[in-house]
Every structure is written in structure tokens, then in C-alpha cells.
Amino acid sequence: MFAQLIDIHYIYINNNKIIRAMNILDFAINYPDEESCRKKxxxxxxxxxxxxxxxxxxxxxxxxxxxxxxxxxxxxxxxxRSVTVMQHSNLPYRYWFVAMHLLTATKGSFSTAELQRQLGHKRYQPIWEVHS
Structure with a gap:
């Protein structure tokens, strides 16, 4: 499902069709707010x-x-959010969309600390807790 969020764009150069994934600027235009993410x-x-x-x-x-x-x-x-990775999360849809975009658009890996920094999320709340 995450890959479906990243729209494919077609560019024509010298009559050749080139496929290009959505970049960060396209992402910001297509999903400017919480409501647009929820609708998608x-x-x-x-x-x-x-x-x-x-x-x-x-x-x-x-x-x-x-x-x-x-x-x-x-x-x-x-x-x-039921039956998705977001099921028990209270984070906004836009956070999830940005995270999915960054994880699918980058070639390398993305640490959770970097993701948290990119989103400006100051507090980390795990989905589950380990009880001893």
C-alpha cells in the first residue's frame, strides 16, 4: 500500500517517455495538509x-x-486506520505520509532518529511496551 501513495509521473524527453517517482516538492504540492492525506x-x-x-x-x-x-x-x-500499521497510532496521517514517502523515495536506509528529526517530532512513543 505504501508504494501506491507515491504517484508516478511521466516526463517526455525527445519523444521518449521517462518514468519518474514523486519527489519531495511534488509530495508537498499533492499532500499539503492533514485532510488531503486522509482523503488519499x-x-x-x-x-x-x-x-x-x-x-x-x-x-x-x-x-x-x-x-x-x-x-x-x-x-x-x-x-x-484499522488493520494497518497505523492502527494504534495517534500520529497525524501527514506524519505517516511523509515517513512513507521518505522511506520509499530514498535509496539508502533511514533511521528512526533521522525520521523523527525530519518530522520535527520531539517525543517518541513506542507502539508497544515491553513489560518484565
Whole structure:
């Protein structure tokens, strides 16, 4: 799913089509705010399809006021983040989009400390905790 967030651009040089991935400037133009990131993520979730975790039904409708999908059969709800890497995160969608872009657009690896620095996120909250 992360690779789908990076739109492909086509450039024509001397009548030859060259494929180019989205760069950071394109990214900033296409996803300028939290709402644009949320809309794109919802669009991708809709394309992939939603399956109810309770009854395996594939028919849902979107509850705009709750920002959640509701199963047509059992009425169980799923948030937009459910069953994704973002499930238990309170970080904004834009943070996730920037992180996904940086991780897929760079040739080398990207440390979590560098990612935190790039996002300007001062506090690190692990998704899980180790209890002894």
C-alpha cells in the first residue's frame, strides 16, 4: 500500500517517455495538509476493499460523522486506520505520509532518529511496551 501513495509521473524527453517517482516538492504540492492525506488514504482503502473482522462481510458504508466504516451485515465499525500499521497510532496521517514517502523515495536506509528529526517530532512513543 505504501508504494501506491507515491504517484508516478511521466516526463517526455525527445519523444521518449521517462518514468519518474514523486519527489519531495511534488509530495508537498499533492499532500499539503492533514485532510488531503486522509482523503488519499481513504481512497486507497476503498480501492483495496474493507472486510469486516467479525463476520467477513465485504459490504460496508462510510459514516462521515464517525470517520469509520460500518459493516452492512453486523454493523461493526472499523476506523480508517484499522488493520494497518497505523492502527494504534495517534500520529497525524501527514506524519505517516511523509515517513512513507521518505522511506520509499530514498535509496539508502533511514533511521528512526533521522525520521523523527525530519518530522520535527520531539517525543517518541513506542507502539508497544515491553513489560518484565
Amino acid at each position: 488514504f481513504k481512497e486507497l482503502r476503498d480501492q483495496m476493499g474493507i472486510t469486516c473482522r467479525h463476520c467477513n462481510c465485504k459490504e460496508h458504508y462510510w459514516l462521515q460523522n464517525k470517520q469509520a466504516y460500518e459493516c452492512k451485515r453486523c454493523h461493526a465499525r472499523q476506523t480508517l
